Amino acid sequence: MEQKQAAIFNDLSGFGRCSISVILPILSAMGHQGVAIPTAVLSMHTEFPHYHMIDLSDQLPAYLESYRKEGLRFDALCTGFLSNPTQAQIARSCLQLLKEDALVLIDPVLGDGGRPYPTITKEIITQMRSLASEAGVLLPNLTELCLLCGRPYPDAFPSRDFLLSCCEELCAAGTRNVVVSGLELDGRCCSFIYAEGKADEKQKKTALIVYGVQLAFNFAWTLIFFNAGAYLFAFIWLIVLWLLIIVTIYLFSNISFVSALLLVPYALWVAFAGYLNFMIYRLN
Numbered sequence: 001m002e003q004k005q006a007a008i009f010n011d012l013s014g015f016g017r018c019s020i021s022v023i024l025p026i027l028s029a030m031g032h033q034g035v036a037i038p039t040a041v042l043s044m045h046t047e048f049p050h051y052h053m054i055d056l057s058d059q060l061p062a063y064l065e066s067y068r069k070e071g072l073r074f075d076a077l078c079t080g081f082l083s084n085p086t087q088a089q090i091a092r093s094c095l096q097l098l099k100e101d102a103l104v105l106i107d108p109v110l111g112d113g114g115r116p117y118p119t120i121t122k123e124i125i126t127q128m129r130s131l132a133s134e135a136g137v138l139l140p141n142l143t144e145l146c147l148l149c150g151r152p153y154p155d156a157f158p159s160r161d162f163l164l165s166c167c168e169e170l171c172a173a174g175t176r177n178v179v180v181s182g183l184e185l186d187g188r189c190c191s192f193i194y195a196e197g198k199a200d201e202k203q204k205k206t207a208l209i210v211y212g213v214q215l216a217f218n219f220a221w222t223l224i225f226f227n228a229g230a231y232l233f234a235f236i237w238l239i240v241l242w243l244l245i246i247v248t249i250y251l252f253s254n255i256s257f258v259s260a261l262l263l264v265p266y267a268l269w270v271a272f273a274g275y276l277n278f279m280i281y282r283l284n
Contacts, residue, residue: 004032005072009091010080010107010131012038016045019080035074037063037094040083046117053119057084064090067097076103079131083119095134106135111143112182114153139253140203141182143206157185161194167194172258207251214244218270231281238274 006027009125010019020036030095037060043052056063077098095104108128111117116125129148144154147210149166167178171194180192218241225234245267253260 004075005035006032006076006078007035007037007074007094008078009037009039009094010078010109011040011042011045011083012036013042015046015118016048018045023078023207024217035067035072039081046119055083055136056228057086060087061093064093064097073097073099073123074102075099076105077256078107080107081109082124082128085121085127087133088124089133092134102134104134105139106132106137107139108132108144108148109139110147112141114143114146116143116147129173132170135175136177138170138175138178140178140180142180144179145180157183163192164194166191168257172256186238194262203251207248207255210244210248210251214241215246216243217241226276231277231284235274235277235281238270238277242267242270242274 001272008020008023010023010140012020014021020038024036038056039053039060040056045051046053070224074097075092082091084089094195098104108131109117110120110125117226125147132148132217143153143156145151145163145166149215150168151162153167154162156189163180176195178194180194183190183192208216217237221234221237221241224230224237228234245263249260249263249267252263254284
């Protein structure tokens with residue numbers, strides 16, 4: 001098995017069994033190399049009342065520059081705890097160190113149990129929301145999901161519709177897959193997995209081409225119907241236009257479910273226009 005190299009953009013906690021100190025040995029046991037990019041050094045994680053934290057934001061640009069000069073390219077990026085809002089932009093700069101088709105895994109370390117962690121500010125939440133749009137896999141717990149989407153923390157186990165709505169909102173902004181972890185149901189720990197799928201460039205190009213073609217058909221129908229008065233030909237043309245819209249909706253659904261839904265009223269209107277077109281043809 002080929003050894004992979006993963007950049008770990010996270011904190012280093014001396015006590016508490018979390019973040020870099022846990023990720024590195026797991027990757028090593030899997031036969032891969034974890035490359036630490038520490039955002040902060042903590043005596044223990046922030047759930048302990050007497051933690052001490054050293055923010056490394058000022059050191060990170062030079063830290064990453066040394067990797068660039070060595071020509072290092074990573075197979076994956078895993079981000080976690082941000083000690084400072086500016087670190088979200090620094091984390092984005094790590095994307096330049098990734099190989100093509102690298103995995104971007106973002107753990108939005110923001111809070112738990114319905115409340116944010118002590119160091120988490122509104123600005124950090126805003127920056128994390130922006131960073132989450134780069135995720136191939138986003139790994140929030142329920143608290144973090146609510147913070148990212150600006151939703152109140154539910155009193156009971158969240159409904160499927162609630163989870164689905166939050167995940168769709170995140171994926172509409174660019175996130176590819178969401179795994180909501182740490183959900184407790186009937187005394188068991190479970191996860192909610194949502195795979196939206198960020199389309200590759202070829203899919204996007206195909207969808208935009210079909211979208212452009214149907215727009216051209218829409219414009220041409222106006223000339224055929226109103227200028228030429230060819231009502232039967234206009235009706236046949238409109239059927240082809242409607243089919244192109246349906247294909248466009250399908251292609252858009254593979255890229256953004258919300259974008260596809262926005263085209264549904266358009267398809268319904270064209271269908272109604274087709275009915276009017278046909279009735280005018282019969283009357284003439």
